Amino acid sequence: MIRELKWNDLDDLVNNYYSYYDELRDTPDFGISFYKKIPDFSSEVEWFTGLYKSVLDGNAVAVVAEEDGRAVGLCEIERIRPGTELEHSGVLGIAVRKGYRGRGIGEAMIKRAIELSKGKFEILKLEVFSVNTGAINLYKRVGFVEYGTFPKAVKRGERYYDVVQMYCTL
Ligand SMILES: CC(C)(COP(=O)(O)OP(=O)(O)OC[C@H]1O[C@@H](n2cnc3c(N)ncnc32)[C@H](O)[C@@H]1OP(=O)(O)O)[C@@H](O)C(=O)NCCC(=O)NCCS
Structure with a gap:
């Protein structure tokens, strides 16, 4: 089920986030930048x-995928610097918990988030590791286009990752 964020999603979403740190140990190229x-x-x-x-303030949309009674994915879009000429x-950021990927959940969440963004934002943007080709293809499928690459944007240990920048006009 794809739905909007609820106040009681806190525990599941934090658990999901910590699980991405666990994944990083076995998947050095994991496509989220970490603290x-x-x-x-x-x-x-x-x-x-x-x-x-x-x-609540109208400065973000947040969509959750719920499976087996748990929030297993989050797609959020946050306004860039509210009150400025960038607003x-x-x-956009997105992640789906391991075990639930590759089933269309990510695509469904992005599409819902884009729908909710209409009338709120005019342009969406995101950044994605250039090695994360599956995710890049997914973003293209829902309407994002590449506009640049930030070389060596992420430094993970001794390894650098280029980051592809994409945008979508609503
Ligand atoms: C990228 C991600 C959000 C996509 O969500 P999803 O539910 O797996 O996506 P969907 O099932 O709707 O679409 C699947 C597409 O994502 C790609 N994908 C990326 N990573 C994947 C993974 N680990 N497992 C399965 N599919 C993955 C697939 O290649 C597929 O593209 P294709 O149909 O062209 O082959 C999700 O795989 C994920 O959270 N990955 C780890 C974190 C991450 O990379 N986040 C993106 C940061 S920019």
């Missing part, structure tokens, strides 16, 4: 509260 130190629970509460507040744009 060097795993954020503690109180930082996560702060993140969730901030996102929830942004949704017509939103930045």
